[in-house]
Amino acid sequence: MTSPRQTVTILGSTGSIGVNTLDVISRHPDRYEVFALTAATQVEALLAQCQAFSPRYAVMASADHAGQLSARVKEMGLPVQVLAGAQALCDVSADPSVQVVMAAIVGAAGLAPTLAAARAGKKLLLANKEALVVGGGLFMDAVRDGGGTLLPIDSEHSAIFQCLPEDARHWPSRLDHILLTSSGGPFRETPLSALPGITPNQACAHPNFVMGRKISVDSATMMNKALEVIEARWLFDLPPEKIKVLIHPQQIIHSMVQFKDTSVLAQLGTPDMRVPIAYGLSWPERMESGAQPLDFSSLVSMTFMDPQRERYPGLYLSWDALLAPEGTTTVLNAANEVAVAAFLEQRLRFDQIHAVNHATLTAVLPSKPHSLDELMAIDAEARAMAEAQVHRLRA
Numbered sequence: 391m392t393s394p395r396q397t398v399t400i401l402g403s404t405g406s407i408g409v410n411t412l413d414v415i416s417r418h419p420d421r422y423e424v425f426a427l428t429a430a431t432q433v434e435a436l437l438a439q440c441q442a443f444s445p446r447y448a449v450m451a452s453a454d455h456a457g458q459l460s461a462r463v464k465e466m467g468l469p470v471q472v473l474a475g476a477q478a479l480c481d482v483s484a485d486p487s488v489q490v491v492m493a494a495i496v497g498a499a500g501l502a503p504t505l506a507a508a509r510a511g512k513k514l515l516l517a518n519k520e521a522l523v524v525g526g527g528l529f530m531d532a533v534r535d536g537g538g539t540l541l542p543i544d545s546e547h548s549a550i551f552q553c554l555p556e557d558a559r560h561w562p563s564r565l566d567h568i569l570l571t572s573s574g575g576p577f578r579e580t581p582l583s584a585l586p587g588i589t590p591n592q593a594c595a596h597p598n599f600v601m602g603r604k605i606s607v608d609s610a611t612m613m614n615k616a617l618e619v620i621e622a623r624w625l626f627d628l629p630p631e632k633i634k635v636l637i638h639p640q641q642i643i644h645s646m647v648q649f650k651d652t653s654v655l656a657q658l659g660t661p662d663m664r665v666p667i668a669y670g671l672s673w674p675e676r677m678e679s680g681a682q683p684l685d686f687s688s689l690v691s692m693t694f695m696d697p698q699r700e701r702y703p704g705l706y707l708s709w710d711a712l713l714a715p716e717g718t719t720t721v722l723n724a725a726n727e728v729a730v731a732a733f734l735e736q737r738l739r740f741d742q743i744h745a746v747n748h749a750t751l752t753a754v755l756p757s758k759p760h761s762l763d764e765l766m767a768i769d770a771e772a773r774a775m776a777e778a779q780v781h782r783l784r785a
């Protein structure tokens with residue numbers, strides 16, 4: 391007897407992770423069927439995905455975009471129900487018919503539907519690192535109480551997960567520390583004096599991955615790695631001092647674990663997000679991802695270096711924020727989202743992203759949040775302060 395296919399909701403299906411997820415799913419039509427797809431602005435892209443994957447639901451973040459999609463769906467005679475808004479995103483994440491949720495909305499906007507999936511006990515594939523940076527302990531409580539499975543999709547965290555013993559109870563006694571690797575971004579060798587003149591398109595030209603614009607800017611400042619340090623703290627229940635960062639420009643090693651006897655395990659592969667996505671979907675099994683295998687004989691070199699504080703000051707905010715009361719990582723994430731948006735809109739210089747983040751962390755000093763409402767209040771206060779900092783720097 392063949393087993394029934396797993397039903398999947400993809401939050402953020404029109405983005406880089408969403409498109410890669412659908413690519414992997416299209417290779418395994420016998421194993422997965424799409425239950426719901428969601429997007430914010432790209433109506434035609436979501437329409438094309440509905441045609442190709444026949445989901446039961448398509449959700450747009452706003453009523454206006456949902457209206458446009460609805461009209462196009464009717465024109466094409468597609469049997470998909472179009473929904474709109476924040477509650478609909480949560481509904482298609484928690485629906486009893488859904489088994490797997492890929493959380494691939496960018497930013498804190500993804501927190502509520504990702505939490506809904508966690509609370510409903512889904513197999514939750516987490517790409518949206520900001521949701522965990524914002525939610526922290528409350529997010530992990532929701533995963534535990536929901537009784538589902540949380541699997542990392544971020545390439546570094548998938549690598550670490552693959553290197554750790556399968557039984558998480560053995561992690562604390564065996565592990566010494568983890569090493570998150572980073573490309574160092576497109577400005578690894580750019581003179582520091584040139585950083586104020588960096589344009590959004592230059593910042594979004596990541597050396598190894600084609601990604602959304604927000605994460606691409608984060609990679610250029612290494613704030614992406616700062617968020618990943620915080621993400622690792624929660625995913626692997628590690629104290630901040632056991633999380634280290636190393637620049638590895640080729641991104642062949644996706645991260646490493648050093649054990650108590652100094653032995654190091656690393657996960658390697660070509661830089662292609664379809665590998666961690668396929669692993670998350672098929673875990674604990676393995677299946678074809680579509681990625682090219684590594685060709686060791688043509689690998690020229692693998693190099694490593696420490697990240698320099700003067701080039702990447704934002705990276706070091708992560709450890710500071712983790713040592714402060716828990717809502718501090720919510721403040722850092724909110725400030726960074728505001729600063730990156732301002733940079734992409736050319737209202738802030740590249741080198742001023744750090745200034746906004748640092749000033750916001752200094753001004754907003756939260757105490758540990760005990761509910762989602764308290765978290766959202768911290769997020770709102772930090773966003774207002776960060777916007778004020780953007781205005782101050784422009785003046």
Ligand SMILES: NC(=O)C1=CN([C@@H]2O[C@H](COP(=O)(O)OP(=O)(O)OC[C@H]3O[C@@H](n4cnc5c(N)ncnc54)[C@H](OP(=O)(O)O)[C@@H]3O)[C@@H](O)[C@H]2O)C=CC1
Pocket residue numbers: 401402403404405406407408428429430431432433451493494495496497499517518519520543544545599600601602603604605663
């Ligand atoms: N790209 C990558 O390789 C990696 C990404 N990640 C993480 O995965 C997440 C997604 O990244 P990526 O795919 O690059 O981002 P993209 O910007 O490419 O895609 C974001 C997706 O979220 C949707 N979206 C944006 N804003 C909202 C909103 N307010 N409400 C609902 N939906 C929204 C977008 O819709 P629309 O396009 O229709 O506007 C799009 O589908 C991020 O958290 C990132 O850090 C982690 C590791 C690697």
Ligand SMILES: CC(=O)[C@@H](O)[C@H](O)COP(=O)(O)O
Pocket residue numbers: 544545546571572573574575599608609610612614615663
């Ligand atoms: C593919 C992925 O997981 C990204 O987070 C990627 O690692 C970005 O690379 P850097 O942030 O190290 O440049």
Ligand SMILES: [Mn+2]
Pocket residue numbers: 544545546618
């Ligand atoms: Mn990553």
